[in-house]
Amino acid sequence: MRQGSVRLEFNVKVPGVLIDSCWRVTLTPLLRTNDSTETALPPVVLSGSEFARMQERDYHSYDLFLKGIIDPSAYDSIFLDKKGIARDIRKRQDLYYGLYGKERDRQLAYERWKRLTLDRQNFFNMRTEANRTKLRHRLDRKRIEERVKRYITGKDTVGLGYAYNRKYQRQANFWPMYKMHRELTAARVPGKYRDLYISGRSLSDIKNYAFTTGDSTEISRNRYFFDEIARNEMNDRNRDEIRRRMIRYPYIDSVAVRETGIPGKDYTYPYEITLPVTEGMKKLQLRLGSIVEASDMSTWTPAPSDTLVFVIASLSDLLDRSALERFTVASSGVASLPDSLESEPSYTPEGKEYAEGLRLLQEREYRAALKILEKYPDYNTALCLTCLGYHSEAADLLAQLPKSARREYIYAVVCARLQNAYEAVEHLLEACRRDPDMVLRVNMDPELSDLIPQFVGLKEELDKIASGENGI
Template sequence: MKKLVIKLFSRVSILSLLPLSIVMVTIMFSCKTSNSSVKEIQILRGKQVDFEYEQQKKISVKVPKDKGEAMTKDLFLQSKRPNIELPRIEGAEGGIAVVSEQVTFTNPEVITRSTPEGNKVTNLNEVQHLNEVVVTAKSRFTPEQNGRVNVDFIIKVPKELLSTNWRVTLSPKLLHNDSVVPLKNVVVKGQNFYDQQKQSYADYDEYMKSIIRESDYDSVFVDYKGVREDISFQQEFYYDQYHKEWRRQKNYETWKSAKDDVEALSEAKQVGYDRKVYYENARKARQRAMKELAKGKDTTGLFAKYMKNFVKPEDIEKGRIKVEQREDYRLDLFKEYSRKAKEMTLKDWVNGKDTAGAYMRYIRSFDKNLKNMMLDGEDMKNIPQEFRDIYRSGRSMDQITNQSISDKDSIEIAKHRYLFEDIALNDMKRERQDAKKNEMIIFPYEQNTRLDTVIQTDRDFVFYYKQDYPVSPGMKRLRLVMNSQVDAVDRSRYIQPQSDTLSYFISSLSQLVDSSLIVKTTTIHRDVYNTMVIYPKFQLGRTNFNVNYKDNKEQTSKLIDSYKTFTGEGNLLMDSIVLRVSTSLDGEYEKNIELSMKRADALKAFFVKALGGTPEVENIFKTRYSGEDWNTLARLIVRRTDMPNKSQILDMLTQAVNPDQCEKDIKKDYPADYKIIVDSIYPMLNKAEVIINMTRPGMTEEITVNREDRPEYAQALKYLQDREYWKALDILGNYPDYNTALCLVCMGYNAKALELLESLKQTGNTEYLLAILSIRSGNDDEAINHLIKACELDPSKAYRAPLDPEVATLVNKYNLQNRLISASSASDIVTGEEE
């Protein structure tokens, strides 16, 4: 009887490898990745340290003994040093050193637009090699504007201190009280020093390039030959495993096929025999029943009774089905036992127990139960030992699987094939890169320098250094010194003695303050006067005055209000009020004289009545008359810009013999201009000039001088001298005088300063400031005139000019020094003669 074979997915081979897999996982977790350090790798190796590494630790380095001379030896045996000197002005007398100043203002006011010179950037063209530098001073005045001064000086290094093998670092610094302000260094170096400095960076760059990044370890520090060998070994191992199971399965199926053939043949013979016996006996039983029936006997149950000892064909089929069911149950039972065996093995591994052979121990119990499940006469002992596991699982050829190398397997193999010695050297390089940088780059490139250049060493080095510096309130002087040192390529060093000290005395326009204005001097005159002009309106050719005609009330109110103010609030005594009345050129000349006289009397009568009508008031008013006012006519024509023929008309007025005829000629020859005269100028000729003469009561002297001390004004001048301009202006704003103008000039408020200076009395100080404002507006001719005038009025201004950069530039540009001295000398002669 043929058995039904159920194909199941084989897990025997996988489960048989489970202990090996668990061991491999444990090893993988215990190993480190490629990021592990060499020390960690050595710890994992335990005491298996390379013998050569142990030997290297015992190697000692020989102590060097350098007996050569330092490159800077010659510097110790000489006395020259780098120094700083003041620049020399071409053409200046010995002992005078003046700086060229460029200043910008925070609040510039442009009078006349000009283009300022842009800021300059130091470049190598400013380095000059001079044959000789002449120095005649160690101090000088440096001007201040807008809160800053320019400090400039010349750095000179003798050629004996220069060499191609070293670098000279020059470090100037400003000294102010206790403060030390380092300026940017000037660095000059020889060609050989620069080449080695450059080469040190190239060497360090090569060193850094030789360090492999950790991300590149897989491509650089892997033994690929060993990796290929390990992969080949694992591939062969996988094939051997597959070939072993394939061969066993093939042999099992060959054996099983032969066994099934034998069993099938035996089963077929047994089935045929059993059926033969059954049907033979059935035939005999039927014959017997027929005989008994023929005899008349009861044959009920006779056939069944006779055949009860023989197996029926349908019972044989039922037995076969039962056996097949038992075979299915056997396979299901194996699956359950296999699952439980795996669970128990994993549980033991989690609990830390030894799982080697655990799976097979748990699966043996399956064989004990299996014996009860076999067919009659069949036992596991009848199954060859090498095929029993296949028989248990019912595995088929299709269920045999192979293993292959994956990317993950390749990575795991590569991790164990790193060149750890090379990695250790690379890590050592990376860890020492900072120390190696300091070792290889002995002289780093200089940073934040004013000048860094390679120079020739066969001549003196000269460099013009210019630096602006903010000045604080009260600062009067700055000092400058310079330190220097030499660094040779052999790392020897020589520190030079400190240079001479240069002093800069800060000059400022604020030094031009006029302290005499601290005391306010007021001159009081006993006799005072006031003048005004009113324009009373009369009807044409009339002399009577009507206060309600046109704006007469407004015109007369000017005099009446002034009279009341002077005599009331001013407490002044009226001496006289003179009314001088004139007319226009309307009508005849002679009649206009009489007309002006009568109009003057009419105005007097009105004012006397308006002011009380007393005899005292009447005696105060005096009348004068002038008829036609030709002088005012000519003056007003000069101011006109809309009369094309005003020159001809003015000539006619000055040469007129007959006034009436002259007017007619103008009307005839220049009718358009004449119309302008009649409409715009004639009304201005019908006027009354008023002169009010008064006396201060109680004064016996004609002139009295009062002096008033102003402490707040003195404080303002102190702020101005200390260059605290805003504080000074807050006070001086209440005193529109010369010092206020000076403060505005210092702050760059040029337009406001000009407006104020033009309203002040002409002095040497005011002319000097006007010269500066003219320079700023770009008007050099006007500036020269103001400057010469200032020297005439104040001879000291000729010697002040070199201290102010704007004036000094103008003087040098036009060679004015001799003219200024001559102007000041002429002023001295005139003053002496007057005395």
């Protein structure tokens, strides 16, 4: 929740003796609030011209290195060994052609052997059949001659055909020239052709292996420049380490200003920063840490600077102690309220509670103070609401209060925080007219000091009021 802000303004000075073309001077404001923890503010970086050029060269070299790292999605176009793939494809095709040619030659040799074998076999089978036929016809002629002789001589011819038939069977089944009929079987086929004979394969049955996309994928998967890929992946994994090695002095991020210094010439930078103010924050301590770095990698740390102490002006300084008067005990005889809360007169119980609320408000313990002051809605309650950032509630309450210098000033702050600049200026001028000392406070509240450059003539009008002249 917003509780206001404080703007620190100070000058950062660098003597000319620390500015060289080959050096970089880094000055880091170190801020300490209520605790002992230091917070580094955005640094002021002053580089020499040669130092800046060195950084540009280093970053350019690293950028070229990054551009040389190939994304895995581009490996196929960059790291694919296309010549090696072409050789492997040619070898694979030669293998397929060789396998087919080998089987084709074997098939042709088998068919040539089979043709010659069948020709010889058929020749011998034909001779066997011819011999059997000649044997039969020769015996038939003898049978006819003998039958004629027997018929002429009057002998019996019964059983003559049977006798010659038996004679034919005895000779045809005994002598190889009549009975050896050759037939091609698997046992007669040489072992190197036997599988072809059994399967009955022909030339058209030989399997022809064709080069496919699967073969291409298989070959390509193992045909990359793997040494280049390994180097590329190593560079990708170690890019941070390589960056530290290549960029000797990287640019400092989130700087207040980065400029090129002129050797030998003093440099001054008006540092300005706005910080949120939290409860209990009363002062800020600031010191300057510095380091000088050279392009030859040497460094030098100057002696620590003195510590600046900023006392934070808070809106709670505008609390109205006179509001306690309505809670004084009448018999106390106190005519007016002392300037300090520490020497209090007698108060009613409500007054003591209200005084505790003012004490908490003064100590900037706004939440605790609001729990008490909200019971007594008045100017101090509106002030506490403003410190806590409840601007709408504060504006509603301020609108009900009588005009005073403090009321108008707080009203101006509330309007400025609500982005109502015109009303803020009106209330600011009214507050300063009622109390010219308020002009001196404007620079302590960024909400109001930021209005001055926005409105032409506002600064002059405030100066007139501060000098005692009547404002318009």
